[in-house]
Amino acid sequence: QVQLVESGGGLVQAGGSLRLSCAASGRTFSSYSMGWFRQAPGKEREFVAAISRSGRNTYYKLSVRGRFTISRDNAKNMVYLQLNSLKPEDTAVYYCAADASVVAGHRQINEYDYWGQGTQVTVSS
Numbered sequence: 001q002v003q004l005v006e007s008g009g010g011l012v013q014a015g016g017s018l019r020l021s022c023a024a025s026g027r028t029f030s031s032y033s034m035g036w037f038r039q040a041p042g043k044e045r046e047f048v049a050a051i052s053r054s055g056r057n058t059y060y061k062l063s064v065r066g067r068f069t070i071s072r073d074n075a076k077n078m079v080y081l082q083l084n085s086l087k088p089e090d091t092a093v094y095y096c097a098a099d100a101s102v103v104a105g106h107r108q109i110n111e112y113d114y115w116g117q118g119t120q121v122t123v124s125s
Helices: none
Strands: 004-007 010-013 018-024 033-039 046-051 058-060 068-073 078-083 092-099 119-124
Touching (some): 004 092, 018 033, 033 068, 046 078
Antiparallel strands (some): 018 078
């Protein structure tokens, strides 16, 4: 089992940057593909980015490609999401998720097995 705790959210002006962190418990962190999702008020939770178990392969929602970067440090049981060139439409609660399957890059909520509690990102115009 994996427990996930996100941090790093906050209020930032448009064009600014944030770095989200997700700390994972457990000694098998490297056996999970990881993903970041977000949920804006009144909207469904959506895929943002994913990373394979080794960190070699990454996957992004089209609208964040080139602005967001997902990475992981298996030695520290951490996954990160660097958010650059933020836009007001990026405002949402951001969630970290762990996927136990051998296939990375899943984009559907039901393909992930464990979730964090979320961290709020607010981008002002």
